[in-house]
Amino acid sequence: MKKFKNVSILLSFVCLCFVTHVQAAKLLDKVAVVVNQGVILENEIQNMMGTLKQQAIQNGQELPSDKALRVQVTEKLILNTLQQQFAERIGLQISDAQVQQAVQQIAQEQNMTLEQLRQEVIRSGSDYESYLEQIRQELTANEVRRAMVSRRIYVSPQEIDGLVALLKERGKQNEEYHLGHILIGLPSEPSAADVESAQKRANKVIDLLSEGSDFKKVAIGASSGARALEGGDMGWMNVNEMPTLFAEAVVDQKIESVIGPIRSGAGFHILKIFDIRGRQTVEVSEVNARHILIKPTIILSDEKAQNMLNRFVKQVKAGEKDFAELAKEYSEDPGSAAKGGELGWADPSMYVPEFKQALAELEPGEYSQPIKTVHGWHLVQLLERRVQDATENAYQDHAYRMIFNRKFNEEAEAWLREIRDQAFVEVVGDNS
Template identity: 30%
Template sequence: MKTQNLKQRFKATALALFTFTSMHSFAAPADQVIAVVGDSAILRSDLNQGIAEVTHQLQAQKKEVPPPQYLERQVLNQLILQNAQLEQVKRYGLKADEKSLNEAMLKVASQSGVNSLEAFQQKLDATAPGTYEALRSRVSEDLLIQRLRQQQVMSRIKISDQDVDNFLKSPEGQAAIGGQFHVIHMRVSGSASPDELKNVAQQLKNDLNSNDDVKSLEKKYSSASVKVEGADMGFRPISDIPAELAARVSLLNPGQTTDLIPVRDGIHLLKLIERKSDEQKALVPQYNTRHILIKTSEVVSPENAKQTIESIYNRVKAGEDFATLASTYSNDPGSARDGGSLGWVSPGVMVPEFDAVMKSTAVGQVSEPFETQFGWHILQVTDTRQQDMTREYQQRMARQILGERQFDSESDSWLRELRANTYVEIKDPSLDSKAKNTTNTADAVKSD
């Protein structure tokens, strides 16, 4: 998607350069408001910074830099879109998750050779006081925009049961669900910059097209700052491959390699060596589970909730009926009405802490009290089974494939509508006509 590609590159460059840029570059002594977007303003220094960042990235990639007026037009429109999205973030009251923000900041820090946020803050603020907080604010905005776009675009994607059935009956759908796949999996990670990691991954992809020797590829592309890991996964049913990756692999012909797959832990590549038909079912372990929950609140502290659940736990161990206690004391109204029963639960449905305790509790036993984000629990697994989830798995994968197809076009449509419905006033007459003539925001920088 063109708009999203420029957005991703613009943001990636901004984060890379921000670390080494003085705060003075963001606030010139005689700054000028060049555009008003809703309740926010775009300054001349913002535009200059954006142009510098995109120029730097294109030069680092050894790509031609567009003419200044053209690049200025692209960056201005991108800044307008960015501010329009931030206006929506405020409107919906979205707040950055502290854990996700810290993880994102730590990733930026590691790319600069720093292993802690404290050291990273000292390094940045030694360059110019306040640089760390400014970067943190910028990363927070980026995370919120991603979250906003995900929510807004996903709400526009409509996939009916009939769409799923039609896809599963198609040759592509049959290929996606009906066989075993021999796959090579490579991952590129390390402390190098995002651009360096991407360049190595692209070279690896080119080499992988004609080379299946995992060990030689690891040795060839690994360095002090780049770690390349690979594995020949052999033949395995599609149900054994994570759905996000399976959706990509299923569309390949033997000998083909996926595009670069950037995720939190690095850049992934998968090559399909061979596929063969298979009737193996996707059997999933399930646990018939019941629980008792004591929620924390303004009047119930975590310590009080813990003491209450420990008291209930001791009563269960002393022989009192679990279902009766759940109906009487549990703060989960949905399950309390049924003696605490959650029915048959598949792994991954509950929060990780609950999931881990459930899987480690023997049938008939009651777990010791444990805490999740919802409060304090005890649980009991009354039975286990292997459930054939083949049809459900196929339907989920089909929806994911169909959703990925729609996401880019729906994202473009949403951004166009957002731009059209946002109040924008260009203060600089020389930029006004340029902005009005801009209908596409990403021609200057295209994704590989």
Template identity: 35%
Template sequence: MNHRLVALSVASLALLAPLTVPAQGLRPSSATVGAGVLAPARVPAATGLAADYIVAVVNSEPITNNEVRAALQRVLQQLAQQGNPQVDSKTLVRQVLERLINEKAQLQLARESGIAADEAAIDQAEQNIARQNQLTVAELRRRLTQEGGVPGQFRNQLRDQILLTRLREREVEPRARVSELEIDQFLREQQSSTPAVQQINLAQVLVSVPDTATPVQVTALQARAQRALARARAGEDFVTLVREFSDASDKASLANGGELGLRTADRYPPLFLEATHNLAVGEISALVRSGAGFHILKVLEKKSAALPAMTVTQSRARHILLRVSPQLTESAARDKLNEFKKRVAAGQADFAALARDHSQDGSAAQGGDLGWANPGMFVPEFEAVMNSLTPGQISEPLVSRFGVHLIQLMERRQATLSPQEQREAVRAMLHEKKLDEAYISWAQDVRGRAYVELREPPQ
């Protein structure tokens, strides 16, 4: 069992939306605060930043140097886990401080608005996090202490995240509602014609023509460009042609094989758009004449706004769920499920019969059968394991916030979304877009109304 605690950013914890619990009990509950642990900060002594002092005041509340260091360490841990340890430290410190200022202002607003988090909610959040890290609460607190954290401080962090989540649900969610008219309009726009290209990446060979060029010189330069075009259309390496023929003054472009970069259509000259409008990725344009000279354009990439996937991969699985209780520890539940798995593998028992006899879930009567499920129907920890299985394969015992599961994947299929399912997919996509936009606008407004004083470190 991997007991390493999962670091999770304050921002991602606080932005989780409320979720509902279905009868089969595999989707997230509204009591869930996060899917990981805010790792306690451990800053190397070599940084030379041991002294604590106030770096900012938000309204009347200070933000200290140690708070910034702790938050910075969490971010660095996350970047390292994502394989991206190379960051600009000064920029990152500024971003971390700005995030703390935003959170401080939002927490003050939450308290002023009467939003609170009682001990029961914090207990539930702590239990959820311990369970998802496959630990008991006592083990979670012990591990936090071993890694230099203070359980009391961790509970305060959870309290803050609950407050932020409830505030953002109240303030931001109503601004992100999607109407049926908006869905209809989106579908009409997508179905009326081929979706317009939103972003394009082109590469070019430029044979420049000086302003003072004579007609004879222009003809010679055009012939040179035509030779390059013929070789490009014959399949010769475009990067090689750029190095041989291109007169582009942009050295970065030359070093990148003439690549101009992925950008929106309005950031390209109209001549370039006209020349490449009907070209597929990888195709070469005709010769384009501009004030700068003769251009040969290759389409490297096109990105379009499109409908959500019309088909999805559905999975049909069954499971046995044992709920952890004083009478059944997590370890005992694992042992029991491992024994079930061995019996099924040896042909001594049937998975469905074991589910009917032992599973503590609403699906027990159906032999643990969960039916056909679209992506996103189950909580992430359950779905990730299910998606890793091949048909007929049985998982290792899995701990989720609901207990310990044994999963067997029965089959998979590609399913076409019904018109109603397509509408719901569009609704979800538009909602996420509006939610992001609404949160940014709201957070900027809260930040703008706060009195913020930045302070220099003591000399």
């Protein structure tokens, strides 16, 4: 009987401890805010406040009072919860691979390995799995915001053109031109015959320069300008420093361009741009290639596909077969097969890595060995390379991004206000 009584007391003590533990856990895990059909727990608020305080200490930053900080943290969690709910509604999910990629980027930015980052998170008092979940939620919020806000934004061609003009104008203020100048002069009161004669001489100078004659030598022999003996060299000038007539003519011209004849009261002017500095130019390398694509099947093995292309390249090199005809007959890339395998001019970075690497190793006219990509087996021939001036496209892209980003930030704020205003939010009890 005494033994039973002792066991009863022990059980009562264990139950009391369990109840006390549960009450403490409930106190920390109690519902702090109801957001539509979801909730924000007290420990979520406390954890975020703790993290912010620790970051503030590390950065030597002062924070407001706990009451003010709690208000900000609670609002942040409400918006985050609303965005997670929106993501669930539209079926948006962030994969484990996307989370790992984001964590890898964070580690690289902090010059850490993944393991060092994990240890740092643990050392700071956080749970690593909770850290990964926070990353997932942040990615989800960003993605749902991008998906919902982007559709509300329209950037018109007129907006882009206007900003491009402004960007170009700003850029031109920094441009300097090294100019050469030849003047085929006219008398102060020229007759029609004087003008015609000067015009012919100016055209003759243009012809000489087009045929490769040295500009400075021609200037010394033919120019009436003040710098004739210096080979017409006017030195470096900003567009604001040169005559308006010249400024209008050289804008948007390239190095080595010969411009003219330009008529003025003094005669006919011929300009050459020796060099330009301060101009932002973008050039891209492009390739024109063709290929034959063979896709392995249950019947056609990888080895047979590879051997098939090896046979094709031997036949083409020997002159027995025509590459274009083989592509039309055998290539399983319908878009290029009809064109004899030609892919047209393109930036090689648009191709899959193996295809891009094969092109990089070829000279114009050369054939690759059969290469395998995710699409199948390819026989590739590089036809030509060229360097294209992509400055105009770069201006257009830059202007679009600037306008889009400005509108996105404005619309994102508006969208968040809308979903906040439309939501059911109730702060439970006294959480101050």
